[in-house]
Amino acid sequence: MSVLVTGGAGYIGSHVARLLTESGTKVIVVDDLSTGIESRVSGLTSYRIDLAEPSAVAALEALMREHSVDSVIHLAALKRVGDSVENPEKYFNKNLGGQANLLLAMKSAGVKKLVFSSSAAAYGIPDVDLVSEEEAASPINPYGQTKLIGEWMAANAETAWGLRHVNLRYFNAAGAGWDDLADTQVLNLIPIVFEAINNKSKPKVYGSDYNTPDGSCIRDYVHVLDLAQAHIKALDYLEQDKREFNTFNVGTGFGSSVIEVLEQIRETTAINFEYEVVERRAGDPARLIANASRIEKIMGWKAKNSLVEIIDSAWKALS
Ligand SMILES: NC(=O)c1ccc[n+]([C@@H]2O[C@H](COP(=O)([O-])OP(=O)(O)OC[C@H]3O[C@@H](n4cnc5c(N)ncnc54)[C@H](O)[C@@H]3O)[C@@H](O)[C@H]2O)c1
Numbered sequence: 456m457s458v459l460v461t462g463g464a465g466y467i468g469s470h471v472a473r474l475l476t477e478s479g480t481k482v483i484v485v486d487d488l489s490t491g492i493e494s495r496v497s498g499l500t501s502y503r504i505d506l507a508e509p510s511a512v513a514a515l516e517a518l519m520r521e522h523s524v525d526s527v528i529h530l531a532a533l534k535r536v537g538d539s540v541e542n543p544e545k546y547f548n549k550n551l552g553g554q555a556n557l558l559l560a561m562k563s564a565g566v567k568k569l570v571f572s573s574s575a576a577a578y579g580i581p582d583v584d585l586v587s588e589e590e591a592a593s594p595i596n597p598y599g600q601t602k603l604i605g606e607w608m609a610a611n612a613e614t615a616w617g618l619r620h621v622n623l624r625y626f627n628a629a630g631a632g633w634d635d636l637a638d639t640q641v642l643n644l645i646p647i648v649f650e651a652i653n654n655k656s657k658p659k660v661y662g663s664d665y666n667t668p669d670g671s672c673i674r675d676y677v678h679v680l681d682l683a684q685a686h687i688k689a690l691d692y693l694e695q696d697k698r699e700f701n702t703f704n705v706g707t708g709f710g711s712s713v714i715e716v717l718e719q720i721r722e723t724t725a726i727n728f729e730y731e732v733v734e735r736r737a738g739d740p741a742r743l744i745a746n747a748s749r750i751e752k753i754m755g756w757k758a759k760n761s762l763v764e765i766i767d768s769a770w771k772a773l774s
Pocket residue numbers: 461462463464465466467468485486487488489490491492504505506507529530531532533534549550553572573574575624625626627628629
């Protein structure tokens with residue numbers, strides 16, 4: 456028995472793959488290395504396959520049979536929101552085409568358990584303090600749409616051929632569980648600030664006039680190791696015959712503002728950098744914080760690490 460981790464050479468996928476391996480589970484990684492890093496999966500059985508290529512279906516089916524794959528954790532996707540607005544067809548091709556190929560292969564190989572990496576981006580701009588899974592999903596960009604449609608694809612496979620699936624809607628993943636698995640893409644707030652510190656430039660705060668205590672946007676930061684742990688809980692949950700829910704938020708239930716994150720980074724790094732307040736960006740909700748009670752109640756998962764540990768681990772991994 457083994458678990459196939461797609462996108463296992465990526466930032467989150469490599470944490471999931473290592474945590475599973477350390478718990479004694481055999482892991483098979485599939486990744487096209489478009490943003491993934493090969494050294495993150497050294498020592499693991501891995502295949503370089505683009506899930507969106509038509510040839511992927513047969514290749515995936517063959518490796519699922521060869522390694523007696525029992526479950527799939529599907530993280531492989533493109534995730535740059537701005538890029539998805541400029542190149543929507545690329546996101547539909549890679550994210551949805553890739554997922555369709557994966558489901559075809561799973562169906563043919565008789566693999567019936569799937570944990571899907573969804574995103575808080577599926578919600579769009581919800582007008583609530585804490586977003587629960589009951590909130591209407593209304594994504595505002597092609598990236599978020601691919602996540603919501605990915606959930607629908609899994610639901611349809613459940614109806615049609617008995618796929619068991621869990622959608623994990625991640626909030627803001629950050630930090631590092633191991634120093635060699637840091638988030639090296641400079642897309643999210645903490646890596647952006649670290650890069651600015653290294654370049655001796657001022658990080659930007661997009662808007663300080665939101666309806667929040669300090670005027671900057673508030674997000675829910677979840678430590679990547681806690682996030683990885685949620686996948687193990689989700690695999691356990693899929694073993695249950697009676698499952699009340701398919702979709703779970705993975706967040707802490709606590710929000711930190713951009714300015715609070717900057718202040719914590721100043722404290723952790725002991726570098727008193729300055730920042731620059733600029734205009735708001737389109738499509739940024741003032742606050743996006745998970746109601747994380749469902750995953751705690753149903754799966755017994757709760758984030759253990761706070762923002763301090765997230766920033767400490769990220770800084771240590773990059774220094
Ligand atoms: N980082 C976050 O805060 C966050 C939040 C919500 C959801 N997610 C989702 O989590 C997943 C992992 O994100 P990440 O932050 O680790 O990003 P990442 O870019 O580090 O990882 C994605 C991995 O998938 C691989 N990949 C992409 N397209 C592929 C394809 N067609 N075939 C095979 N491999 C492919 C990449 O090479 C990479 O290794 C993604 O599905 C992303 O949408 C991430």
